[in-house]
Amino acid sequence: MVRRQAARVLGGNVRALREEAGLSLSELARRSDIAKGTLSQLESGRGNPTIETVFSLSRALDVPVSSLVTERTDPDVLLVRSAGLDVLGGHAVELRMLRRMDVDDRVFELYDQRVRPGQTQRSPGHPGREHVVVTSGVLRVGPSDSPYELGPGDYICFPAQAPHLYETVGGPVMSVLLLEYPAVGSVH
Structure with missing residues (x-):
């Protein structure tokens, strides 16, 4: 399950990538085989997507998974706990x-x-x-x-x-x- 912060990041990224691609919510729903209502919840940061949902969006938007689930940073040293x-x-x-x-x-x-x-x-x-x-x-x-x-x-x-x-x-x-x-x- 994705925590609230990750859901917010995912939602913002899906909306931004969908808009950059010039896709309506309905078209992204069709391409990803995810219900329009579910996508609307995801974009608002209220969803709880599964790995299948994230990979389906990756495929539909033609982007790496990381473009959906992470905020980009590039530190000199990165420690991940x-x-x-x-x-x-x-x-x-x-x-x-x-x-x-x-x-x-x-x-x-x-x-x-x-x-x-x-x-x-x-x-x-x-x-x-x-x-x-x-x-x-x-x-x-x-x-x-x-x-x-x-x-x-x-x-x-x-x-x-x-x-x-x-x-x-x-x-x-x-x-x-x-x-x-x-x-x-x-x-x-």
């Missing part, structure tokens, strides 16, 4: 954004990712590439039709545009997720 992180929760996955980095023609988002046992997180796809490093547990991850099984220390990278999944094998999984996008405005 896990106790202060907002959680984007989905059916099986919890994401805690650690950092957004704009590097040349790329945007990178770094997440602490936790996958609950006995659940499967499915994504219909979104812009960019996903890089995953498992730190504990065993994770089945990758393209929905041919996922890979990763243990601690294993790494995978795959295009995120196609349907993909995250699923535990046994107990909970802790991992690091790095989302890589072309620079904002050139995400396809």
Whole structure:
């Protein structure tokens, strides 16, 4: 679940990005497959979006997730304490954004990712590439039709545009997720 501050940031970002793209609320609802009333609540900062909602908006607006959920800062030193992180929760996955980095023609988002046992997180796809490093547990991850099984220390990278999944094998999984996008405005 997203806390009040994160919901306010998300709402402001969705409204600004929607207006920059010249989209009506109805058109964004159609593109994202999210009810117009739900979008109106999100834009006013009153919503409690799931990870699926945020990724659907990312896809519909053609922007990285970080463009939706974070205020941009660029300090010389950045310390992130896990106790202060907002959680984007989905059916099986919890994401805690650690950092957004704009590097040349790329945007990178770094997440602490936790996958609950006995659940499967499915994504219909979104812009960019996903890089995953498992730190504990065993994770089945990758393209929905041919996922890979990763243990601690294993790494995978795959295009995120196609349907993909995250699923535990046994107990909970802790991992690091790095989302890589072309620079904002050139995400396809």
